[in-house]
Amino acid sequence: MRKTELFLILSILPLLAGCWDERLLKNSRTVYISGFDLDENGDYQTTSIIRDMNISESSRGEISISNDLVTGKGGSIKEASMTIDQSVPGYYDPAKGRTLILGIDVAKGDIYNVLDSLYRDPRVDLNAKIAVTDNSANEIITHISENEVEKGEYLYELIHSSEMYSKMQEITLRSIRTYLFDEGKDFMLPYLSKDEEDNEVKINGAALFHDHSFTGQFLSPDESTLLLLFMEAQSKKALLTEQLDKKADGSVSYNVKSVSRKLKLEKEEKVHADIMLQLDVEIVDYPPNHLDKQEMINFLENRLSEILTEKADALFKKLAANQSDILGLGRELIAFHPSIWKEIKGENYYEHILVNPKVKVNVRSSGIIL
Amino acid sequence: MRLKRNKSKKSLIDQANLSIENIKSQLNHTSDLKDREIHSNNQIYIILYINSLVDQEKLESKIIKPLIKMENNNILNELYSQEISTAKSNKIAINGLLDGYCLLIKKGRNSEGFLLKTNASTDREVSEPIVEKTILGAKVGFVESLDKNIFLLRTVTKSPDFTVKKYTLGSSTTTNVSLIYLDHLTDPEIIKKVEQRIKSITLDSIRSAGDIQDCIEDHTVTPFPQLLLTERSDRASANLKDGRVALIIDGSPTVIILPATFMTFFQTPDDYITRWWLGSFFRFIRLFSYIIALILPALYIAFVSFHYEAIPLELVYSLQSSLSYVPFQPFIELMIMQLSLELLREASIRLPPSIAATFGIVGGLVVGTAMVEAGIVSYGGLIVVALTSVSSFVQPNLEMSSSIRILGFPLMLLAATFGFFGIVIGVLCVLIHLSRLTSFGVPYFSPFVPLNIKDFKDTIIRVPSWMMYKYSKNSPHYKQEKRSRKWKLDESEEPY
Secondary structure (H helix, E strand, C coil): CHHHHHHHHHHHHHHHCCCCCCCCHHHEEEEEEEEEEECCCCCEEEEEEEEEEEECCCCCCCEEEEEEEEEEEECCHHHHHHHHHHHCCCEEEHHHCCEEEECHHHHHCCCHHHHHHHHCCCCCCCCCEEEEECCCHHHHHHHHHHHCHHHCCHHHHHHHHHHHCCCCCCCEHHHHHHHHCCCCCCCEEEEEEEECCCCEEEEEEEEEEECCEEEEEEECHHHHHHHHHHCCCCCCCCEEEEECCCCCCCEEEEEEEEEEEEEEEEECCCEEEEEEEEEEEEEEECCCCCCCCHHHHHHHHHHHHHHHHHHHHHHHHHHHHHCCCCCCHHHHHHHHCHHHHHHHCCCCHHHHEEEEEEEEEEEEEECECC | CHHHHHHHHHHHHHCCCCCHHHHHHHCCCCCCEEEEEEEECCEEEEEEEECCCECHHHHHHHHHHHHHHCCCCCHHHHCCCCCEEEECCHHHHHHHHHCCEEEEEECCCCCCEEEEECECCCCCCCCCCCCCCCCCCCCCECCCCHHHHHHHHHHHCCCCCEEEEEEEECCCCCEEEEEEEECCCCCHHHHHHHHHHHHCCCCCCCCCHHHHHHHHCCCCCCCCCCCEEECEHHHHHHHHHCCCEEEEECCCCCEEEECCCHHHHHCCHHHHHCCHHHHHHHHHHHHHHHHHHHHHHHHHHHHHHCCHHHCCHHHHHHHHHHHCCCCCCHHHHHHHHHHHHHHHHHHHHCCCHHHHHHHHHHHHHHHHHHHHHCCCCCHHHHHHHHHHHHHHHHCCCHHHHHHHHHHHHHHHHHHHHHCHHHHHHHHHHHHHHHHHCEECCEECCCCCCCCCHHHHHHCCCCCCHHHCCECCCCCCCCECCCCCCHHHHHHHHCCC
């Protein structure tokens, strides 16, 4: 008797796990890229590309790719998806989308409104990249669906490669959530725009965020690399070029090999953050040469330190103007100086912080020639 | 009626006195039962034999001729037969006759007879077995004769500890079975168990090794074989040297090796002939392919019907493109493919080799491609099924690879109902089942459950032979000397 009971329980248990809702791959319409916009009435508009691969019956397995552009409107993102679902055969499935584009209107509002439905779906690819565009997401996606047919995951690769070269902060759907709900930390997202001349979508810089919304300002790729160095969050490659003189041939390109940062936080009238950044660099391009001489190295080190300190000053002024604490100084205060944090905390805590950056460059290597 | 007759027959066999008339009636006056009277030295001898079982030449030259020329009455000194035993009852005499012996009876003294070995043998040439091919290694396979098989084993296992025990099994037709082991290496507990189990076999007749396997294995309700069947003498010998027991059945080239654990089925003689790196690599490949063959179809089903978000985007598109023409569920699709493959496999066994090649092309290539083009299966499904069957062919043991076939279908069904969750349940059940199995008291999933890292040296990997100086826990009595590479020490001490 006990055995029968046990057998019954064991055979019913798997059914309780609720994992048996079949979703056949052949019936699904897999989204390849999605974008979100906000229209004048406050409705969300979702634009997606559904990609189809067709094996032609006649020419023996030759594969042709077609993009299907779909849009839908609704009061929430989910409702917009449902509108799309009604217009496509099969299930509309946004889970596989690896790039999400936020239109400028959406980005300027609370972006969590858009992301919420994604987090509630267990199947969503959490490694999806998020980008902001200077216009509507619809425009960018329409452009991609018409022009980048053969290029696979064009936008994903575009963002990924700029992360590899330390041009962008590495942010995915998963990591952005911690920034969104961290009171002492902000983030930046790739800022896309359509280049009319080249007829291409390009990354223009890094869009600065404050709290949940886009500030309207963006950093140039060089500025954002410098900021990443200050965050000690650079990738394996961080290539920078500086003009030493006004002369045309006075440029030097260098790759930052390693970074060490010293941060001192002190409360006076304002909170002073003294950041001392030591960069070990490798010279990769310097036509004037003579890097075998110590004077030359010293000259380069001094000049670069000067230029970078200047640039860093400008950079932090820009951040302060936008109240965008990408460096995470607030988090630093919460962790190590809770008494100071208690005095300044609030939505605009960053106005109480004065950053005083200093950069010291050490030339460690000059490639395989001297 | 029949029962009664049997009973009366039995009582006659058991009769103590040896009587030619009785023996003849026991054997139903079969026409190949011959007798011959010989008058020699004023004595009448009767030779009784079954014509079809004895070697005529032997009988004439070694028994009849010396008997006729005999000058005194001492039979034992005059006959050239290599084996002479006395038969005191009808039963012994009949068993002897059936084994090919001839019965020599002095007329007038019915109580005693001699059984003389005159049996004919129909040994075929020793050849390499078809199923267990190796690249290197001995090309010697067992044959259908018990004595020759023992001979084959002994020649590669020379040891005073080589022990043979004979049993006669079957109550209506008898079969001789030999139990062989190396006394100093084998766990006496196991020998005791084997003997006990063999003695308890009360089958009417033994058809093949399978009958004995059915009777003596620990668990019958399992897809996993607990006895290793082999036709290779080097494999059997290597297993004897590992402290296992061999059972040879007369008339069958298949030798039973026991106790076999899960990992025994992944070892081949090739592993020990090639260098140990290569041997370990092959072992690893075999284990890996076992897992692949077991779960790949299930994984495919789970991927395309539940969890396609877990595969790369590019693959999603290409799978989807050929799947969208298939009218069936992925499970049905794979079942069609698997079943047609099973058909091909079963059909090709009985085909002559000359047709088999054509059959392979028509069956495999043409049907496969046509099925995809007709939209019955997808490219993905075809690849999965092909990979699975290739992986299952990697298995060195036929029975072990059939266990994949049996376990694969329930796993596919589970994957089709519950996705990954089902696969996890299924694999867990298999693992739990494996851990509970025993083979003659030895844990079947042995170096893993119970965990014994020291025994890994000849399971997942094969370490060099000089490192295997300790035998496993189950045969603790013996240790190999540790000095095979002592020369290295000696050489380095030599002054230049």
